Amino acid sequence: MVKKTIDPDRIGIYPGTFDPVTQGHMDIIRRATRIVDHLIVGVAINAGKGPMFSVEERCELVRESLKASGGDVAARTEVKPFGSLLMHFAEENRSSVIVRGLRAVSDFEYEFQMTGMNARLAPNIETVFLMASDKQQFVSSRFVKEIARLGGSVTEFVPAPVLQALQQKLAQEKE
Secondary structure (H helix, E strand, C coil): CCCCCCCCCCCCEEEEECCCCHHHHHHHHHHHCCCCEEEEEECCCCCHHHHCHHHHHHHHHHHHHHHHHHHCCHEEEEEEEEEECCCHHHHCCCCCCCCCCCCHHHHHHHHHHHHHHHHHHHHCCCCEEEECCCCCCCCCCCHHHHHHCCCCCCCCCCCCCHHHHHHHHHHHHHH
């Protein structure tokens, strides 16, 4: 009988543009680390969306926000940029789980279609959906940027490192 080598680490990937990372994203990251041994936050390059922050800035903001959150979440989480097909990125990183957050029913149809396509591309990788907590259901990076640009307070929606970076970025835009 051939013994199977079992990898003890269940690696998950939480992909997104994170432009910028919000408290909603951080909530999903914290909760995802309860179901995987190691979580990779995959920061999509996705220049087509015209991000406010460069991919390097977004990666660094996620790292800083993880450090600021305390606990062991940062130790079990890694941040990596990617510009490839998500399933290729997952395979390259030996991931068996894709973590996706759902805020509302409107997210479901898109995520449902994406999951179906991903399952055809890599049937050995499961997609797990985590519902946004009630406090975070309406928080999105797009709304955060819009509120901040119009002078509103986004303090409760983003980690402290992101708030500081947003303020600096908006000040630079005004110059």
